[in-house]
Amino acid sequence: AGKTYELIAHRTREYWGTVRRIDPASVFEMDRATRPYTFDNVDYETGEIRIAPHTPCPVLLGVRGVDPKILEKAFRMLRIHEPVEFVTIFESNQGTDAHYxxxxxxxxxxxxxxxxxxxxxxxxxxxxxxxxxxxxxxxxxxxxxxxxxxxxxxxxxxxxxxxxxxxxxxxxxxxxxxxxxxxxxxxxxxxxAKKVIRRPPTCPNCGKRMKSLGKRRGYRCKKCGFKLGKEAEEALEVRxxxxxxxxxxxxxxxxxxxxxxxxxxxxxx
Ligand SMILES: [Zn+2]
Missing domain, CATH: 2.40.50.1010 (OB fold (Dihydrolipoamide Acetyltransferase, E2P))
Incomplete structure (x- = not known):
């Protein structure tokens, strides 16, 4: 069975305890590009990014997901304005969907x-x-x-x-x-996808809804006998x-x- 994974990026020692320099817009972009294979990156209600801890620990950020390759791609999408000491990917049971x-x-x-x-x-x-x-x-x-x-x-x-x-x-x-x-x-x-309903046209001669003469054979008005080809059908896009x-x-x-x-x-x- 599959597992979930967490990519962890570690800070260089001189940055420990300082504000993490991650461009928040890049986290949102990464989230949109990698969902649902990554999760918990951002909180759309508060607008906060969730990949960075708020503690003065050596962890710069963590991204969780279901596929290590996608985590690497997600990490490369982030704009980080400080050095990254090293990156690890762990298997994780935290989270969920552990079997997919x-x-x-x-x-x-x-x-x-x-x-x-x-x-x-x-x-x-x-x-x-x-x-x-x-x-x-x-x-x-x-x-x-x-x-x-x-x-x-x-x-x-x-x-x-x-x-x-x-x-x-x-x-x-x-x-x-x-x-x-x-x-x-x-x-x-x-x-x-667009949902389209097709139906016979109305008769240009008398305004009555025409009848189909069968697949690809066009339409005929029952009232006045007027005929139209298949291409005259009405296509309506339905919500x-x-x-x-x-x-x-x-x-x-x-x-x-x-x-x-x-x-x-x-x-x-
Ligand atoms: Zn008619």
Whole structure:
């Protein structure tokens, strides 16, 4: 199973006890670029950065996350205006989500707990037992994601996803009859796709809503017989009810290792 990690940057001795010289704007930039693979970097409610301690200790800063490579990238994004003595990365149990690993879809295996970035590739559907399923795709493959009945209202969130939505899915992967299936524990909706409804045009001759003549065959007015091609269809962009952000299953459906979202900063972007 995966772990969480903490990158610690240490100060040179002559700086101990002085104000830490970290550009706060760079911490916010790092947070936006590396979330949700790092966490607790900033407090969006108070505007404070949380990576630096307030004690006169030799630690300059600490960044927590789920992937050591991303922690290194996060550290390089910080603008630090004092020398750094050395940097260490520790495995940590503090925090949480200790069992997840960031994986591409082709690397998923039965029994792993994964974080998968991808695009919704098929409309969610409710199946027997009121379980909700959809397909998620990345550049390497496709996997089923499931919100089972015990996840209750979380399923209503999942049902609002449409193909093209970009999400990060968190959960345990199991081999099921339909194939490898990620049992959703949390989902980060990163970017919503545009939802467009297509319908027949109104007749330019008499104003009546026209009828489709079938796939790609255009439209005909039942009242006056006027015909239009397929390209005359109306496309309406519909407002999405779903909002970008983090969603998680209710406590009753949560494995005890999963960190509740309520201890993360509530605002993401
Ligand atoms: Zn007409």
């Amino acid at each position: 690993q960031k994986l591409r879809i082709r690397d998923l295996r039965d029994g792993v707990s994964a974080i998968v970035e991808g695009t919704v590739s098929e409309h969610p559907r409710t199946d027997i037992g009121s379980h909700v399923f959809f397909k998620l795709r990345d550049g390497t493959g496709e996997v089923f994601c499931a919100a089972y009945e015990p996840t209750k209202s979380f399923r209503k969130i999942v049902l609002q996803l449409i193909p093209g939505d970009e999400v990060i899915a968190f959960g345990a992967v199991k081999q099921k009859p339909q194939g490898l299936t990620l049992n959703l524990e949390k989902i980060y909706v990163r970017k919503l 999405r009810q779903l909002r970008e952000g983090f969603y998680e299953v209710p406590p009753s459906a949560r494995r005890h290792l999963t960190k509740p979202l309520s201890i993360e900063p509530p605002t993401l972007r």
